[in-house]
Amino acid sequence: MSAPKILDLGSLKHACKSCSLHDLCLPLGVSDDELQLLERIINRKRPLQRKDHLYRPGDRMTSIYAVRSGTVKTYTLTDDGQEQITGFHLPGELLGLDAISDGIHPCAARALETTSICEIPFDRLEELSVRIPELQHQLFRIMSREIQTDEHFMMLLGKKASDARLAAFLLSLSSRLGIRGFSRTEFNLTMSRNDIANYLGLAVETVSRLFTRFQGAGLMQVRRKLITIYDLDGLHTVAGIHPVGEDLRGHCNNGQCNPGKSPMD
Amino acid sequence: MSAPKILDLGSLKHACKSCSLHDLCLPLGVSDDELQLLERIINRKRPLQRKDHLYRPGDRMTSIYAVRSGTVKTYTLTDDGQEQITGFHLPGELLGLDAISDGIHPCAARALETTSICEIPFDRLEELSVRIPELQHQLFRIMSREIQTDEHFMMLLGKKASDARLAAFLLSLSSRLGIRGFSRTEFNLTMSRNDIANYLGLAVETVSRLFTRFQGAGLMQVRRKLITIYDLDGLHTVAGIHPVGEDLRGHCNNGQCNPGKSPMD
DNA sequence: CGTATGATTGACATATTTCAAGGTCTGTGG
DNA sequence: CCACAGACCTTGAAATATGTCAATCATACG
Numbered sequence: 377m378s379a380p381k382i383l384d385l386g387s388l389k390h391a392c393k394s395c396s397l398h399d400l401c402l403p404l405g406v407s408d409d410e411l412q413l414l415e416r417i418i419n420r421k422r423p424l425q426r427k428d429h430l431y432r433p434g435d436r437m438t439s440i441y442a443v444r445s446g447t448v449k450t451y452t453l454t455d456d457g458q459e460q461i462t463g464f465h466l467p468g469e470l471l472g473l474d475a476i477s478d479g480i481h482p483c484a485a486r487a488l489e490t491t492s493i494c495e496i497p498f499d500r501l502e503e504l505s506v507r508i509p510e511l512q513h514q515l516f517r518i519m520s521r522e523i524q525t526d527e528h529f530m531m532l533l534g535k536k537a538s539d540a541r542l543a544a545f546l547l548s549l550s551s552r553l554g555i556r557g558f559s560r561t562e563f564n565l566t567m568s569r570n571d572i573a574n575y576l577g578l579a580v581e582t583v584s585r586l587f588t589r590f591q592g593a594g595l596m597q598v599r600r601k602l603i604t605i606y607d608l609d610g611l612h613t614v615a616g617i618h619p620v621g622e623d624l625r626g627h628c629n630n631g632q633c634n635p636g637k638s639p640m641d
Numbered sequence: 642m643s644a645p646k647i648l649d650l651g652s653l654k655h656a657c658k659s660c661s662l663h664d665l666c667l668p669l670g671v672s673d674d675e676l677q678l679l680e681r682i683i684n685r686k687r688p689l690q691r692k693d694h695l696y697r698p699g700d701r702m703t704s705i706y707a708v709r710s711g712t713v714k715t716y717t718l719t720d721d722g723q724e725q726i727t728g729f730h731l732p733g734e735l736l737g738l739d740a741i742s743d744g745i746h747p748c749a750a751r752a753l754e755t756t757s758i759c760e761i762p763f764d765r766l767e768e769l770s771v772r773i774p775e776l777q778h779q780l781f782r783i784m785s786r787e788i789q790t791d792e793h794f795m796m797l798l799g800k801k802a803s804d805a806r807l808a809a810f811l812l813s814l815s816s817r818l819g820i821r822g823f824s825r826t827e828f829n830l831t832m833s834r835n836d837i838a839n840y841l842g843l844a845v846e847t848v849s850r851l852f853t854r855f856q857g858a859g860l861m862q863v864r865r866k867l868i869t870i871y872d873l874d875g876l877h878t879v880a881g882i883h884p885v886g887e888d889l890r891g892h893c894n895n896g897q898c899n900p901g902k903s904p905m906d
Numbered sequence: 907c908g909t910a911t912g913a914t915t916g917a918c919a920t921a922t923t924t925c926a927a928g929g930t931c932t933g934t935g936g
Numbered sequence: 937c938c939a940c941a942g943a944c945c946t947t948g949a950a951a952t953a954t955g956t957c958a959a960t961c962a963t964a965c966g
Contacts (some may be wrong), residue, residue: 852951
């Protein structure tokens with residue numbers, strides 16, 4: 377089908393609330409009218425199957441995307457053809473922001489499992505942002521947060537040892553899933569050990585050993601893909617983050633700082 | 642409003658062209674009128690002296706900044722109080738974009754030498770962006786570019802050996818200076834070895850040794866702060882970027898491929 | 907079932923850090 | 937102007953975290 381199914385507004389609005397554009401519209405005073413305008417430009421795409429590409433490096437960028445459900449990894453190829461993963465994108469997160477600059481996707485985006493996606497044509501989003509200043513502001517905020525997250529990640533790669541990296545990675549997943557209403561302590565790794573290692577700049581073997589070590593230390597249980605975290609604070613300590621020290625909320629590199637729970641489950 | 646000294650438009654426009662907001666206005670069809678509007682909100686700040694802070698972590702963010710001349714480093718503090726440098730900002734580059742999200746600076750910004758800065762109040766820039774869609778677009782592009790650069794840097798930290806990191810760093814400086822009209826092959830490092838090491842996730846000693854090695858290999862000359870690059874292509878090769886043909890001499894992840902001794906003594 | 911893919915584990919290699927020392931430059935105060 | 941202190945940089949030797957290589961094991965999948 378060329379034209380994606382048109383959804384009635386009520387459900388779409390709900391969709392945005394629980395799903396992805398949460399970030400885009402909700403945290404600010406976007407009126408219902410404006411919300412409708414926004415929703416009207418959003419397309420739902422047919423779900424991606426595992427290993428399907430959403431886009432590839434060099435593709436023309438026309439839209440940005442929000443993950444509704446599933447997981448997407450983004451990666452580039454190094455000059456010698458190796459894959460370098462630049463991020464994992466969970467439900468409610470945007471991707472494609474790195475392509476605005478050139479209008480060409482520098483990365484590939486690929487589903488790690490069956491994944492549904494909302495597509496937001498960027499030119500229309502820009503038009504709308506001119507008409508809805510709050511939306512423009514929110515877009516700036518989202519991109520800024522991405523930059524902040526990236527900086528944080530650089531610190532991880534530049535300064536932290538392997539165990540701290542893996543711990544921080546797990547905590548990041550935990551927190552991001554938690555924000556969307558999933559369990560913070562029990563979840564499935566949708567990416568392979570290889571992907572994790574690649575992302576964290578480590579060897580697969582190192583990641584594997586660390587999992588066993590963390591498990592041995594009673595921090596968590598690892599059964600294949602299934603992670604059960606027993607000791608979040610302990611993981612924080614390994615990650616070199618002081619968990620209780622008042623400031624975990626203050627930073628909250630993930631946005632969503634409001635203590636209020638995600639509305640849906 | 643304590644309008645800082647009003648500069649005549651001619652000189653300001655010239656200032657923007659040669660200086661910093663080049664990126665912001667020139668590459669697109671911003672009319673003279675619009676350019677004037679933009680220029681009117683920009684303040685020149687009194688020059689920073691070496692080690693002066695432009696802002697500190699936790700400071701309220703009200704403006705973004707463009708480096709007119711000089712160098713600024715931005716850094717965060719890790720949880721255990723160590724400094725982690727997140728970037729060096731050369732003339733013509735913007736900083737503070739990571740603070741839009743929270744309205745609070747997550748990083749500190751500090752001058753590495755006498756530095757002059759333009760300040761752009763962000764709320765006014767946003768207002769203007771609503772009125773000048775091309776400006777909004779350009780801002781999105783700039784932020785997107787930043788994200789892209791960060792992704793690239795992650796790859797460096799995650800995948801590249803120390804020599805490739807340093808080579809890439811030098812090439813980045815070279816290219817960025819070149820863009821602004823400075824020499825690509827001869828420049829001063831305004832940052833200490835310590836800063837470089839910190840930024841690249843290496844030990845100072847490693848950086849020092851690499852400099853000697855690069856010098857011994859005839860890639861460049863290092864005299865204290867003064868860098869003279871003799872072989873840009875060679876540096877590209879070390880950095881793992883194939884500038885032209887691909888000749889990596891087999892495996893050689895180490896820059897010094899000769900199994901014998903390092904060419905220097 | 908048997909083959910392919912991914913994960914784990916061990917032994918070994920090595921790039922980079924750490925530790926320690928000495929060298930060089932720069933600014934300062936006598 | 938010189939001497940000195942302190943910061944910065946370089947160099948060497950030893951320590952180590954992590955990568956590489958190789959073998960085995962578990963799981964998924966046709």
